[in-house]
Structure formats: structure tokens, C-alpha cells
Amino acid sequence: MTFIKTTEQDSNYNHLEKMTVNELLVNINNEDTAVPIAVKNAIPQIESLIEQVISKLKIGGRLFYIGAGTSGRLGILDASECPPTFGVTHDLVIGLIAGGDTAIRKAVEFAEDSTTQGWEDLKAYNVSTNDVVIGIAASGTTPYVIAALENCNDNGIITGCITCNKKSPLSQISQYPIEVIVGPEFVTGSSRMKAGTAQKLVLNMISTATMIKLDKVKGNKMVDMQLSNNKLVDRGIKMLAKELSISYEDAQSLLEKYKNVRAAIQNYNYGY
Numbered sequence: 001m002t003f004i005k006t007t008e009q010d011s012n013y014n015h016l017e018k019m020t021v022n023e024l025l026v027n028i029n030n031e032d033t034a035v036p037i038a039v040k041n042a043i044p045q046i047e048s049l050i051e052q053v054i055s056k057l058k059i060g061g062r063l064f065y066i067g068a069g070t071s072g073r074l075g076i077l078d079a080s081e082c083p084p085t086f087g088v089t090h091d092l093v094i095g096l097i098a099g100g101d102t103a104i105r106k107a108v109e110f111a112e113d114s115t116t117q118g119w120e121d122l123k124a125y126n127v128s129t130n131d132v133v134i135g136i137a138a139s140g141t142t143p144y145v146i147a148a149l150e151n152c153n154d155n156g157i158i159t160g161c162i163t164c165n166k167k168s169p170l171s172q173i174s175q176y177p178i179e180v181i182v183g184p185e186f187v188t189g190s191s192r193m194k195a196g197t198a199q200k201l202v203l204n205m206i207s208t209a210t211m212i213k214l215d216k217v218k219g220n221k222m223v224d225m226q227l228s229n230n231k232l233v234d235r236g237i238k239m240l241a242k243e244l245s246i247s248y249e250d251a252q253s254l255l256e257k258y259k260n261v262r263a264a265i266q267n268y269n270y271g272y
Contacts, residue, residue, distance in 0.1 A: 007191045007195050016186075034194065036201065049176040060130055064134065066095075066097075077203075096118075112142050121148070127157060129157055134159070135160070135162075137161070140165045140170040140171055161174035162180070236261045
């Protein structure tokens with residue numbers, strides 16, 4: 001079967017410059033409505049990969065995201081939000097991008113075309129068979145990502161991917177591929193749009209479901225979140241007040257003492 005990048009196909013719309021702002025917004029929104037449906041269709045694939053991630057993290061492994069451009073940035077975003085949201089260490093979920101940290105803000109020319117640097121970037125973290133590496137590439141053809149996953153496969157490391165084209169080279173070499181087929185972009189080839197949104201939704205699922213199964217959530221609350229600003233401190237106090245049926249003031253005192261919502265609940269329940 002010939003591989004066709006649907007993400008690179010012509011937009012369903014033309015003469016965009018002639019549209020009013022309202023027409024642009026309505027049409028972009030119309031296209032966006034297809035994204036959650038495409039993600040829903042991929043849930044069996046997403047579930048299979050998440051089960052592997054949970055299994056490895058439970059035995060001390062780590063989760064790596066690796067990508068280029070928008071895909072790489074989305075992986076870094078998801079990884080960077082795990083410590084404040086779930087109270088995990090910064091080395092549990094790691095995001096890597098072609099071109100290094102510079103590429104987070106500015107495109108690094110031809111960085112995504114390297115067939116050696118992705119594996120080198122992973123080796124810098126001593127990647128091992130305890131870990132899971134997920135390649136992120138809307139096109140499914142990014143050399144930096146594909147070569148990195150090929151090396152992972154050769155070294156017995158579990159691999160997955162998030163892509164928006166069916167039967168892409170990246171999917172073919174991933175042990176647990178996730179294909180979210182969103183179709184052509186509103187602006188032809190601008191995969192930061194529907195494809196990027198789809199990738200973000202899948203990343204939300206991967207990190208959130210994993211952290212819940214690692215007991216980083218109690219009920220529906222982020223009891224291990226970092227109390228890094230006044231808003232989060234206030235949220236923590238309200239969590240405690242509701243969970244323990246105590247006053248806001250008593251909850252505030254508890255949180256000031258134990259510095260963590262989970263610790264405050266546990267110590268209160270044990271009468272400490």
C-alpha cells in the first residue's frame with residue numbers, strides 16, 4: 001500500500017484570504033470538531049500503550065516523549081506539567097526535542113532530519129529496558145524520531161508513537177502505535193492545528209491515566225500537587241476542608257504543617 005500523508009493533503013477550503021474573520025473562525029472550528037472523534041476511534045491503541053507505560057513506571061522505569069517541532073514541544077509540555085500536577089520527580093516523564101532546548105522556542109534547521117541524534121539524546125539519560133519511549137510525529141516520517149525508536153527496538157526498549165497518518169513509517173516500527181487520523185488541515189500542511197490538538201488530547205490521556213493508576217490522585221483530586229502558588233495553596237486547603245469535614249482555617253493549619261495535601265489527610269486520619 002502506498003503511504004499517503006493525509007496531514008499534507010489540500011485543505012477542504014480554498015481562498016482563505018477572501019474569508020471574513022467570522023468565516024475563518026467558523027470553518028476552523030468546524031474542522032476541529034473532527035478531532036475528538038478521531039481520538040475516540042484510537043482509544044484501543046491508546047489503552048494498549050498506556051498499559052505498558054503503567055507497567056514500566058511501577059517497576060521504576062521512566063516515560064520518554066521524543067519529537068521535533070510542534071510534536072516535540074507538545075511532549076515537553078506534557079512532561080513538564082507532571083511534577084506540579086502529580087508531585088512526581090522531574091525525571092519520571094522526560095520530553096526530548098530535535099535541536100535541544102533551543103528548539104522549544106526557535107526552529108533549529110534540519111535538526112529533525114538527523115538519524116543519529118535522537119538515540120544520542122536518549123542515551124544521555126541512560127535509557128534502558130525499564131523505560132518506555134513514545135515518538136511523536138504528526139507526519140509519521142520524522143527521521144530523528146524514527147531512528148531513535150529503531151534503536152530502542154534493537155535494545156529491547158518498549159516503543160510507542162502518536163501520529164496522524166495511517167500506516168506511516170513511524171507506526172510501522174513502533175510496537176504500540178497510536179494513529180489519530182484527523183484529515184487535511186484548514187491551512188494545508190499546518191499540522192500544528194488539528195494534528196497538534198489531537199496529539200495534545202492523547203498526551204493528556206497518557207499522563208493522566210498513568211498517574212491515576214500510580215495512585216497520584218485520590219477520588220478526583222490532585223492530592224500530590226506541588227503548592228507552588230497561592231491559587232494551588234487555596235485549592236489544597238479547600239480539598240482538605242471538604243475531605244476531612246473541617247473548617248477552612250483548620251485545613252489551612254494542617255497544610256502549613258504538612259506541606260502536602262496527601263500527607264495532611266494521612267496524618268489527620270491517624271491522629272497525628
